[in-house]
Every structure is written in C-alpha cells, then in structure tokens.
Amino acid sequence: xxxxxxxxxxxxxxxxxxxxxxxxxxxxxxxxxxxxxxxxxxxxxxxxxxxxxxxxxxxxxxxxxxxxxxxxxxxxxxxxxxxxxxxxxxxxxxxxxxxxxxxxxxxxxxxxxxxxxxxxxxxxxxxxxxxxxxxxxxxxxxxxxxxxxxxxxxxxxxxxxxxxxxxxxxxxxxxxxxxxxxxxxxxxxxxxxxxxxxxxxxxxxxxxxxxxxxxxxxxxxxxxxxxxxxxxxxxxxxxxxxxxxxxx
Numbered sequence: 001x002x003x004x005x006x007x008x009x010x011x012x013x014x015x016x017x018x019x020x021x022x023x024x025x026x027x028x029x030x031x032x033x034x035x036x037x038x039x040x041x042x043x044x045x046x047x048x049x050x051x052x053x054x055x056x057x058x059x060x061x062x063x064x065x066x067x068x069x070x071x072x073x074x075x076x077x078x079x080x081x082x083x084x085x086x087x088x089x090x091x092x093x094x095x096x097x098x099x100x101x102x103x104x105x106x107x108x109x110x111x112x113x114x115x116x117x118x119x120x121x122x123x124x125x126x127x128x129x130x131x132x133x134x135x136x137x138x139x140x141x142x143x144x145x146x147x148x149x150x151x152x153x154x155x156x157x158x159x160x161x162x163x164x165x166x167x168x169x170x171x172x173x174x175x176x177x178x179x180x181x182x183x184x185x186x187x188x189x190x191x192x193x194x195x196x197x198x199x200x201x202x203x204x205x206x207x208x209x210x211x212x213x214x215x216x217x218x219x220x221x222x223x224x225x226x227x228x229x230x231x232x233x234x235x236x237x238x239x240x241x242x243x244x245x246x247x248x
Contacts, residue, residue: 020216022209023048023077025068025110027055029123029193030083033205035228036198037081040206044217048075056087057102069109079209080110083120083157085141086191089133092140099140107148116212117152118205119144123161124168126181126189153212160204161197170196182240194241195229 022045024030024037031051038047050072057064072080085092092099110117121138125131144152158165161180163172167189170177180197182190193201210216220226234241 017046019044019046020213021046021048021075021077023050023072023075023080023115024082025050025055025072025080026083026120027051027086028053029086029191030081030120032193032233033198033201035231035233036195036202037205039223039226039228040199040202040219042217042220042223046075048072048077051083054087055084056091057099057106058091059087065105065109068106069112072110073113073115076113077115078213079116079118081118081120081205081209082106082110083122085122085137086125086130086134088137089130092137093133096136096140099137100143103140103144104147107144107152111148111151116150117144117148118208118212119152119154120201120205121154121156121158123157123191124166125191126167153208155204155208157201157204160200161193167191177243179241179243182237185237185239190240192240195234199224 022037022041024034024047028051031049031053034047034049034051038049041047050067052060052067055064055067060067088099107117119141121141122134125134138156142154145154162168167181169181169183169189170179178196179194180200182192182194184190206216206219
C-alpha cells in the first residue's frame, strides 16, 4: 500500500531563509490544488498553504479577517494565491456593494506586508443553476485590479479547469482522458479537483506568478508524478478521481 502524503504541512521559516514565499488563501477547490502547487514551485520556494473548507465571508464570518490578516501573511509572502466565492453567492447576489467592500478589506489584509495577490476566478461548476452566480462573483473579482493596481492580478480558471466555459470530467482534447474534476460515488459531477486538475491549475498559477514577480526557480523535472498524487484528498470520496469511472 502506498503511504498517503501530507504534502502541504505548515511551514517553519528560519530567520535567514531568503527563499521566495508563496501563500495560499481560500476555499476547498484551492485546497485540492495545494499539493500540486507545492510540487510545482519546488523546494526553492517556501510554499505556505492556508486554504480552508468552504471558505467565504459568509461561512467564516467571525474569523476570516484573522485568517487573511494574520495567518496568511505570517511569513511575509511575496504573493498570495486566492480562490473563493462559491460560499458567498447569496451575499454577492443580494448585496454586491457590501461584497465589494468585503473584497477590498480582504485584499487590504492579504497585502498588508507587501504581498501581491493573484486572485483566481471560480471554475465552471457542475450545477448549471450556480452558473449565473459564479459569473457574477467572477465579475466582482475581475474589478479588483482596477481598485488595487499593481497589487491584484485576476485570472480566469475556466479553461484550466473546464472546457469552453463548462464543467467537464476530463477535457475532450486530452487523448488520455485524465480526470480534472471529481465524481460522487453515484457517478454524478462534483466541483472539486483531481490530480490532473491540480497540475493544470499549478501550471496556470506559475505562469501568472511569474508575470507578477518575475522568474521563479524551475519546477522540479518530476513534479507532475511525485508522491503528492497519493494525497488522501484525491480519494475523498473514495474513487472520486478513478479514471475508469464513467460519468452518468
């Protein structure tokens, strides 16, 4: 049996550690990608993960400011990678101006030590009823660079984690049909990421971070196949990322 790997344990930073620091903040979709992100940046970058289940202003109301303003910036990151929004649909729909204020507060917290923020859009979701809300929160996220020039960079994940703006189990242009998104035990679509989804998102994030920060140390040559792929999160629920399972 292959040992399950805790690929993104909390970091400990020595005072003389001069490596670039990349932190994460946000929801469970980003949590799924963290092992791939860590593998892609490699040991020459200090990777500091802080994604949480169901993260949002609504679901983490009492503590989100402490998470973003204390935990996420605790190692003076050069950049923070953020993804959120699917737990805030109702808030963003009914109170967009209040949501803008909360987004601005979040950026202020994450950039308080000088970090730039790479804000990832929500990818296509399996429930078509969520799509209007997803499009709306992404539109609100895309406004942030105008209010925080030189601090926030927004990038869509529609093509990295979907196809033609739609949820897909695997991309139809992939001859290997590697799953990028999970399935539930009954074979119906799920929103979370499989290993290849993590790879695709990590490649996108590296490209965007280098546009913000300049070149990062090269990715380790074997990063896409390393032991992070056996992290327990890719088998939750059991079989969610099994390639042979057919979509119903």
